[in-house]
Amino acid sequence: MPEFSRAVIDIARHVMHKREAPDQGGLLSGQDPTAINTNDPLRLWIVQVGVIVLTTQLLSLVLRKIRQPKVIAEVIGGILLGPTAFGRIPGFTKHIFPEDSRPFLSLVANIGLCLFLFLVGLEIDAAVIKRNARLSVTVAMAGMCLPFGLGAALAVPLYHTFIDQSVKFTNFMLFTGVAYSITAFPVLCRILTELKLLDTTVGIVVLSAGVGNDIIGWTLLALSVALVNAGSGLTALWILLICVAWTLFLLFVVKRILHWLARRTGSTRDGPTMFFMTVVILLLFGSAFFTDIIGVHAIFGAFLAGIIVPREGGLAISLTEKLEDMVSIIFLPLYFTLSGLSTDLGLLNNGITWGYTVAICALAYSGKFGGCTLASRFAGFSWREASTIGSLMSCKGLVELIVLNVGLSAGILSQRVFSMFVLEALLLTFMTTPAVSLLYPPEMRVRVDAHSAAHADGAQGTEGAAQRAEGFQQGREDDGERRSRFTVVLDKIEHLPGMMALTQLILPPPPPYSEPTHALSSTLEGAGSDSAKKDEISLLDNSSSAVSIDAIRLIELSDRTSAVMKSSNAETLLNTDPLLDIFTTFGALHGISVSNSLSIVTFDDLGSSVTEHAKRHDSQLILVPWLPPHYSVDSNQASEPTSNDANTNANATTNTGAITPRIAHMQNPFEALFKSASGPDNADVSVLHSQFVRSLFASATTDVALFVDRHMPGGPKLPHGGTYRLFVPFFGGPDDRLALEFAAQLCANPRISATVVRVSKRELELAQSGGSMEKSQIIADDQAAAAGGQSTIHHNTMFPDTVYAHATTQTRLQSETADNIAWSRYTHPDAASDPALAPALSRMAFSEVGTPAPLRYIIKQALSMSQAALDERSRLLVLTGRSRRLAVENHHAELKSVMEEHGGGVANEVKRTVGDVATSLVVSGCQASVIVFQATVSAE
Template sequence: MREFSGTILDIAERALRTREATEQGGLLSGQDPTAINLNDPLRLWIVQVGVIVLTTQILALGLRKIRQPKVIAEVIGGILLGPTAFGRVPGFTQHIFPQDSRPFLSLVANIGLCLFLFLVGLEIDAAIIKRNARLSVTVAMAGMCLPFGFGAALAVPLYNTFIDHSVKFTNFMLFTGVAYSITAFPVLCRILTELKLLDTTVGIVVLSAGVGNDIIGWTLLALSVALVNAGSGLMALWILMVCVGWTLFLLFVVKRALLWLARRTGSTRDGPTMFFMTVTMLLLFGSAFFTDIIGVHAIFGAFLAGIIVPREGGLAIALTEKLEDMVSIIFLPLYFTISGLSTDLGLLDNGITWGYTVAICSLAYIGKFGGCTLASRWAGFSWREASTIGSLMSCKGLVELIVLNVGLSAGILSPRVFSMFVLEALLLTFMTTPAVEFLYPPHMRVRATATGAPYTTATDGPQGTEGVMQRSEGFNQAREEDSSRRSRFTVVLDKIEHLPGMMALTQLILPPPPPYASRAAAASSTLEGSSAMLKTELSTSPLPSTPAVNIDAIRLIELSDRTSAVMKGSNTEHLLTTDPLLDIFTTFGALHGVPVSNSLAIVTFDDLGSSVAEHAKRNDSQLILVPWLPPHYSMDVTPSQGTNAASSGDHANAGAVTPRAGHMPNPFEALFRATSPGQDHTDVSALHSQFVRSLFAATHTDVALFVDRHMPGGHKLTQAGTYHLFVPFFGGPDDRLALEFAVQLCVNPKISATVVRVTKREDEPEQSGENEKQQIIADEPTIHHNTMFPDTVYANATTQTRLQSETADNIAWSRYTHASAFADPTLAPALSRMDFSEVGTPEPLRYTIKQALGMSRSVVDERGRLLILAGRSRRLAVENHHAELKSVMEEHGGLANEVKRTVGDVATALVVSGCQASLIVFQASVSADRE
């Protein structure tokens, strides 16, 4: 039995041994997860990608603060991960970037490089060169020839000092010349967009010249690679001829076939379909494969594939949006890390090397800067503009690094020379943005229009600034003569949800139509067939005295880190004609006979407010209309609310109960998100608040923030289109602006208004007769202190400024309430539909809330809409409502302090009270208050 049992145990032991799994090298078994496994390199590759992406993103966060492009962070990150910095840490390179893992890393990086060159081809639009051929060709050729000559001249001492003579001098000279003469078109587009130069004459010329420079540069690179790979001159000629033939085949045959396929599949209308994307990817890698096997680098084939993609219907931008994230986040940092692993700045260890490095950097900048500057000056630009063009064209970026890496992999460049040129590319790219900001500040820029020789310009320089100031003075004088009339408006459009509110507000500001229709009907009934008499009567009828309304709609698009956003910035002409928001709003204006001029701003979020302010100033706008619409709320009402409202039977409270989302509902909670618990709303609220307040701080134009509080599921809009305005007048420049705007709106027969001058009285209770006029008792001077955030354009309020403001309030009030005002033919029609009253009360905010709630109910019963016009009154206001507002907020529910600082005390009180009327919050410009 013992032998049997022993045999059984032996068999079982052997069976278990044979069924035991092979060791997989897991972390729990004690093995190093970064150990290279050539059969399964995925784990180490993931570690490498994580290190690379984290390093580049951290660097990009810091460099973004000084407005440097992301490529700078990627290049520096690659250098730091190489032997220059982290490579000197013992064991870092052996564990993270071992030599055996380089081929896998290089394979993925080169796939990403082909995709990136495909995106570069998508960015290039030959129509830009055609439109600006005369200037762009001159600048592009001058920016190629002189740097190429400098590079060829410098190649002689570099070749004799640092290059192995087994390398042909002609090959080295070609690579040096190409590296000197090339311009980084993708980085250049990014810099032009961020600096808001795309709509200037300088930006147009640089963009056009950059496109031509890029095409010539890649062609020269293909020629250089062909010469390196060819064994003889005849073979190089064959390679070049085959490459030219392939290029022509793509441009004239495949391009047309691809356009036909895009139209047939609906890709030009609805974006690229799956089938079209499949064909495009096959074409991309097929072209890269062909150019690689004939002796030209694969990236040239990928670049050609991007050029032939149709631009119709924004197809190129849509393709870029589908590919750019993976390329920019993963593939490009990998490629720059490969470059960084080959870059060792420690090789620059002696005086001769540093002397040549300085010479390389100096000649590269002088050649590019000098050639483009002289060509631009010869073309008619000023020295400042010409030097700006030269500085922009000196941008190297990742394009030169690609050229250098091709030369390094071909054995033409030594590691020492490669490191010298990498430092030059990094330095010149870093210099571009600060040099342009110094040479071409915003107040000296010349903006281009559609026509001219070479351009019709609108100068923002000293002369242009003087002209703007003169026009502004004229506007202010006109404002003093007839302050209730504004005819030039800038409408800000951000989202499709803004359109209904902006259409409604725009319709209100339109002048009322002349009573031609009724007269024409009467004439047609009595004079049947007498069309000639009717035409004569209508032609001799007096025209309305109100000025024509001009509306400028500006579409805001935030400039992100994506390439597609940059492409949109360089393709604004197409977007202006295809953007759905602008198209709908323009159609709305055409239906009402109002000219609407469209414009588009693609800038970073921090510059959105200043861009709107500059645009309004440039277009001589008198009022900026900024829309905002609350998001869709859940229509569930909390049980306690329903019970309280039903039991009390108080219609005021019932009307205040609004759709809730688990907390006090008001549009600014969704806007600023400061009181929303438990959700990721804080970032959205802070960003939108920053935009609104930055606009308030930056603009020198009157601003009206329109909050349309009509929510889905609420009461239906009136079909009659009647409005009733409620203007609580507390005093100050903002309230005076609200009063003027109310008078202008009431010219429309469908609009009426109630204006109440509310004064705070400490010694008397609230009067029962709300509409009785009473004498105003002045309050003691109140000083409003500044906040840390410069969210207003007003100075500190003092006793003197307060008295001046009160005097201006009295003048503005008497202008519309005095008996002589009703005899003024320009004011009488509007004033006949307005009720003015003065009320003194110890609680002005509560009085305003009570009046607003009461008017809201009565207007709804009359099938109309209530619109409240209030001043922002952050400073220079007559009354200080801080204590009462705090009490109101404690009574109705908390609200973020961000809201109060953005819209002011009066609007905040109305928001927290639950009043569902829409609001317009005004801020008057500085010039309007200089009296």
């Protein structure tokens, strides 16, 4: 029975049997590359791995579209490569999977299976059960007892119909009951994470019950194997006692030693060291070897080794990250292929067999579903939530397949019964995701917030949030209400400097510095000290409470097990994440109320996750950083003065020693974003991040500000002064109006001043150059580009975010009217109706300009103001609208000429993300940072 040790002995026997050196000519000597050579099996093994991995990966790409876990693709791939499908092709099995090659495949597959069970043990956290023991124990026990009873009952007719009578009925009944009662905890974690159920009451209970179910299931499997391997009842008892003793030794002795070793080597602080990894791997295979030789399967020992690894400092996650790729890419598909080679669905060829197959599927699902549903309902859940728990707990996946393969190798299950149960496991796993999506839609889910209070995402909450948002929108238009609730998106450590700088800008203006001095002097004089202190404290309290920020940390959910482990340990990560910790400390130092959130979702759901989070927290503005690319710095080349492009254009004139865009590409972090020749890695990074930003723009029901930070490590040093100069080019449209409003809010800070220019395009110049035909062609080209761009974005948008609308008379009049109202509000303020604007307007300068080349004018002004800001030891910040929606002006033609003029090619995905104005500024070489705004626009 011991497969692990038997495979090693078989291979050694093959190697010792033939010692003669084979012909090494290979293909050149006419050898068949798929011919089996037991002395050198690597050649055929590589062919087998290539076929297996390609098949499973292609299937997973297809099944991922319908949100099925990867295990489905691996199981189906193994079945297809077996006698069910490809095995019927003449010569396929003989050349690709010959019988003599099975021991080598079996050895590698069983090594991988031990590693996988070790990872399963790492996933299991006893603290999850302790926190939710009251509900999870009831669900877990009901989900074990009822299915086990139904499986034992069905085992009677199955045994008499399909099983050889030489097999003990007790052994067959035990394996059938275990197969019925087991729950695939690793697959369950993946489904909970993808469906965003980990922070719901249902997800918490299912996760806890799944952990307990898994532990009991593996214990029952060990018991079953022990009874099969035992020659008598007394031998079985000895096997069980030795297994229990080994388990206790690992849990109470070796676990303490591992914990001490992890701290001693610094593995809990800096990740597992090489020595600690060596000890863990030796322990893993040593435990697997011991349980294998005493008569329990090797996977049980590997599972125990995973349970005793310390969880402190994310050590279990770090170990998983080091092992999971090889296990999931190579080892597990090999194991499932071996399982598929033993599965022949062609044996299900008569009515009786299909009748029993249907009965197996129906009883397996009804047992799990019914038991867990009734237990959940008894615990106080609604019928909808209880049925969702039942559906999730009925997930079988690869864990049942492991149980079935153990039974098949032990001779307990026949090929026909094995194929029946494989089909049942496949069907129940496939049903889990669609059943849960139908029974528990997002609007019905009850989530648990950071304060452990449940709240529903129902219609009332949505309606209330919509009313508050509508009230804020109206207040913003009428009363000039300051934005005080912000959502800050954090993705990488490089985002922190820019987000800190932007957060500092949105703080309310501090109290005058003279007041504390007066308070101090009055205190020294002994007059009015109490009142001065109270005034100072109240000013500080008002300043700190005026702004609240919700920082959301985004982590992409990949196919890796470690990503799923992070999702299930999100609460711990929330308290230990360095990005959130640094940003929270920054907020505390500035008196800002910062609440932290962590979201682990797939790449396709990153944008919608931020949108839902902002809506749930009634955020008024989402602040998104631009992903900094990787780039190198060549100081010698960057400092080398050139004058080749000095006469390129009048707007390129800068001070002596300035670096032209062509020479500064090593210092310019946006070279990788906007220059297609900067290398494939940087281009891929920019395109991926722009897809995330566009998905956020497309789905956002809140105003969004994209902060494009130009001041990166290795670039020009920031001035030490704490003052800012804002430049706001105002073309019109909702995005530009939002930029103007935000500039007015920032200028309430006495250290910030702004220059606002209303730029209009001279239609006379455009008409003289044949602009009417040119403009129609531009619109057609942009629509075609937008249509092509939509195929690369991950989200289907409510309405296009990359198309300039046709400027009808009605839309033009509406836009001009709204622009004029917004412009007159700041250029001709009514002090009686809006007194709060007076301090900000005193630091804002307004002007109007008409030009046939508005982008070139903006570039010239930005370059001039950038140099002036450097001379004043201040920083320049450009505020502009994205203007991809409801914009009547199209800068397509001018932007194209600007890019050609400055020698910069721009990726279409990136250009459509930030808009034409921001693109022209970055391509021109202007070193000012840019904030790109998109205002909320209703679908109507």
